[in-house]
Amino acid sequence: xxxxxxxxxxxxxxxxxxxxxxxxxxxxxxxxxxxxxxxxxxxxxxxxxxxxxxxxxxxxxxxxxxxxxxxxxxxxxxxxxxxxxxxxxxxxxxxxxxxxxxxxxxxxxxxxxxxxxxxxxxxxxxxxxxxxxxxxxxxxxxxxxxxxxxxxxxxxxxxxxxxxxxxxxxxxxxxxxxxxxxxxxxxxxxxxxxxxxxxxxxxxxxxxxxxxxxxxxxxxxxxxxxxxxxxxxxxxxxxxxxxxxxxxxxxxxxxxxxxxxxxxxxxxxxxxxxx
Numbered sequence: 001x002x003x004x005x006x007x008x009x010x011x012x013x014x015x016x017x018x019x020x021x022x023x024x025x026x027x028x029x030x031x032x033x034x035x036x037x038x039x040x041x042x043x044x045x046x047x048x049x050x051x052x053x054x055x056x057x058x059x060x061x062x063x064x065x066x067x068x069x070x071x072x073x074x075x076x077x078x079x080x081x082x083x084x085x086x087x088x089x090x091x092x093x094x095x096x097x098x099x100x101x102x103x104x105x106x107x108x109x110x111x112x113x114x115x116x117x118x119x120x121x122x123x124x125x126x127x128x129x130x131x132x133x134x135x136x137x138x139x140x141x142x143x144x145x146x147x148x149x150x151x152x153x154x155x156x157x158x159x160x161x162x163x164x165x166x167x168x169x170x171x172x173x174x175x176x177x178x179x180x181x182x183x184x185x186x187x188x189x190x191x192x193x194x195x196x197x198x199x200x201x202x203x204x205x206x207x208x209x210x211x212x213x214x215x216x217x218x219x220x221x222x223x224x225x226x227x228x229x230x231x232x233x234x235x236x237x238x239x240x241x242x243x244x245x246x247x248x249x250x251x252x253x254x255x256x257x258x259x260x261x262x263x264x265x266x267x268x269x270x271x272x273x274x275x
Contacts, residue, residue: 002029002065003196004083004164009062011045011052021060022048023221030198032163035190037207037228038200040217041241046200049217050168053198054085066164080108084157086167091153093141098152101141102128105159127158130193131185147178154185165189167199171206179203183210208232208253216240 010024022045030036040046051057053064055071064071066082074082084105093101105127106120116124128137131151141149150170157165167186171179183203187210190197198215201207207214207228214231216224218239224231231237237248237255245258 003032003067004030005065006053007063007065009052009064010060011048011057012060013048013057019060023217023223024060026062026223028215028223028225030164030196032196033190033194034196034212035187035210036198036213036215037211038198038215038217039204039207039240041219044217045221046217047168050166050200054083054166055079056085077108080160080162082162083164083166084160084162086153086157086165086170088169088172090149096141097138098128098133098141098144098155099124099137101152102155102159105156108160123161124159127155128152130158130189131155145178147174147181150174150178150182151185154182154189158189163194164196164198167197169201170199171201171203180206183207187211205252205254
């Protein structure tokens with residue numbers, strides 16, 4: 001049985017009394033030890049789907065199941081012990097140290113006062129070590145680079161001790177080196193710690209190199225799923241963009257644009273009339 005799955009899920013947004021559905025009929029599944037990338041062009045509905053899967057917004061219809069249990073019947077405190085979220089929003093935590101921020105991940109177990117036991121502190125230290133930030137444990141978050149901040153946010157999710165971690169564009173504001181490190185870290189957490197990890201991303205090439213499965217939102221708002229090598233060999237990757245000049249190159253594992261064809265130039269002869 002999948003650790004996380006959806007049944008006939010529909011997601012979208014509501015404005016006043018009008019509801020707009022972006023994606024529907026979704027039957028998705030996520031297993032332990034898997035790193036899955038959610039891909040699609042801007043505006044395809046990636047963030048909307050992520051918000052619905054983490055119950056930041058309520059789905060329009062359908063079910064989300066964790067360990068076979070309807071997510072809608074699980075209390076907020078129980079959800080926090082099952083699913084960790086790393087969003088793109090920058091948390092204003094500059095006055096906190098790395099250890100203090102990661103320690104907030106233990107709130108589902110410590111309660112509102114957040115008093116950490118020796119076991120909690122050991123879990124926090126282990127989470128910081130897992131992302132390679134032990135040397136910055138007592139540094140203020142305000143003094144960290146964007147890449148270091150992202151690692152700390154992942155560590156906070158690890159400190160929650162959840163079997164599922166969902167990340168919305170975790171490499172969006174990072175430089176090339178930090179993007180590689182973050183993707184490698186997530187792959188290691190999935191494969192070595194058995195986490196079920198889902199991330200939305202625009203980082204196509206690294207996703208194809210490091211993920212186990214892809215969820216691809218097509219231009220007609222279908223979601224195609226499958227093992228990464230199979231998706232690369234299929235035509236799924238060519239169904240993302242509406243622009244026919246943007247095609248997927250499986251050799252380079254990335255998209256490329258074909259320049260438009262222009263009509264041949266006309267040569268203009270000047271006729272001089274001699275009088």
